Amino acid sequence: MGDKTLKYARIIATGSALPERVVTNADLEKLVETSDEWIRTRTGIRERRVSNAEETTGELGYRAALQALERAGVKASDLDLIVVGTTTPDIIFPSTACLIQHRLGANGCAAFDVNAACSGFVYALGVADKFIRSGQTRKALVIGAETLTRMVDWNERETCVLFGDGAGAVVLEASDEPGILATCMHADGGYKDLLYNPVGVSAGFKDEPNHGVRINMSGREVFKVAVKTLDSLVGETLAAAGMHESDIDWLIPHQANLRIIEATAKRLKMSMDRVIVTVDKHANTSSGSVPLALDEAVCSGKVQRGQNLLLEAFGGGFTWASALLRY
Numbered sequence: 620m621g622d623k624t625l626k627y628a629r630i631i632a633t634g635s636a637l638p639e640r641v642v643t644n645a646d647l648e649k650l651v652e653t654s655d656e657w658i659r660t661r662t663g664i665r666e667r668r669v670s671n672a673e674e675t676t677g678e679l680g681y682r683a684a685l686q687a688l689e690r691a692g693v694k695a696s697d698l699d700l701i702v703v704g705t706t707t708p709d710i711i712f713p714s715t716a717c718l719i720q721h722r723l724g725a726n727g728c729a730a731f732d733v734n735a736a737c738s739g740f741v742y743a744l745g746v747a748d749k750f751i752r753s754g755q756t757r758k759a760l761v762i763g764a765e766t767l768t769r770m771v772d773w774n775e776r777e778t779c780v781l782f783g784d785g786a787g788a789v790v791l792e793a794s795d796e797p798g799i800l801a802t803c804m805h806a807d808g809g810y811k812d813l814l815y816n817p818v819g820v821s822a823g824f825k826d827e828p829n830h831g832v833r834i835n836m837s838g839r840e841v842f843k844v845a846v847k848t849l850d851s852l853v854g855e856t857l858a859a860a861g862m863h864e865s866d867i868d869w870l871i872p873h874q875a876n877l878r879i880i881e882a883t884a885k886r887l888k889m890s891m892d893r894v895i896v897t898v899d900k901h902a903n904t905s906s907g908s909v910p911l912a913l914d915e916a917v918c919s920g921k922v923q924r925g926q927n928l929l930l931e932a933f934g935g936g937f938t939w940a941s942a943l944l945r946y
């Protein structure tokens with residue numbers, strides 16, 4: 620159980636998992652009328668991973684979690700909490716968190732999913748931070764896992780070039796050393812029609828390919844709101860932590876579009892060599908994107924212990940969220 624004297628939630632290890640299959644922009648040129656040049660210049664994406672039938676959200680999340688736990692030296696049975704950010708659960712219920720919990724052998728701890736679309740992982744991290752700060756939880760596993768390509772209409776060039784699959788995970792531990800310093804979470808359901816999947820259990824499915832499951836997106840409008848919203852979000856997060864732009868060592872943004880990432884970096888007066896970019900290799904993996912980028916940054920040696928990281932994300936809802944932490 621938790622200890623109220625321990626103030627912070629600290630990331631003690633990260634992990635990630637990607638599907639085997641790489642789909643390049645050149646591969647997509649064979650499916651729809653597009654070009655590598657168009658995709659690269661508009662989005663920064665060069666390739667993405669696409670999962671096979673066995674590589675479900677739960678499977679990718681499980682692999683990422685196992686790696687994070689091994690690196691942390693934490694036994695699954697010691698976990699008090701598992702939170703999974705996902706908008707593409709394996710099945711409707713039980714939650715993907717419960718499926719992963721059982722495979723890990725962490726049965727008995729609290730486990731649930733958070734659906735905040737692409738902001739899912741950062742939301743989940745914020746939720747786990749609150750559990751740890753409350754003293755109720757000592758060790759938590761937070762996962763962002765998605766198979767968004769299951770929703771992609773491969774005939775629609777406006778969306779099919781943008782998305783990929785993958786998962787990342789972190790193990791959090793209660794600590795008296797900083798840790799997560801500030802988290803912010805927001806949503807505005809008034810923007811639903813700009814980015815949504817039109818069908819579901821209660822609203823019903825359609826007599827269409829893939830039962831009507833698809834991504835509806837007004838790309839240009841999403842782009843504009845994302846840039847504006849992230850601009851104010853990073854200011855809010857810095858203020859909440861009592862920090863300045865110059866205190867941030869690394870920006871680890873949601874990987875949807877390189878131009879959106881560049882706009883946020885500019886707002887923070889950060890050069891792009893202090894920004895973790897994986898959108899070129901992973902495309903938009905929704906909740907998977909931030910923890911995948913974090914894990915890559917840690918494994919490459921870029922992110923070092925004691926540095927300040929700003930994580931942020933934006934997604935369908937609209938939702939937007941951030942976490943400023945000392946790694």
Ligand code: COA
Nearest residue numbers: 653654657661737776777780838839841842875876933934
């Ligand atoms: N290949 C080639 N041409 C394409 C294309 C593709 N894959 N997709 C769209 N086009 C065409 C459009 O049909 C349009 O043609 P037209 O001028 O003849 O009408 C043209 O390219 C420009 O389209 P537009 O939508 O204005 O492009 P854009 O510069 O806004 O870039 C996005 C499109 C989708 C890349 C960009 O708007 C974006 O990234 N938006 C945010 C999406 C996002 O991040 N969503 C997830 C949020 S979590």
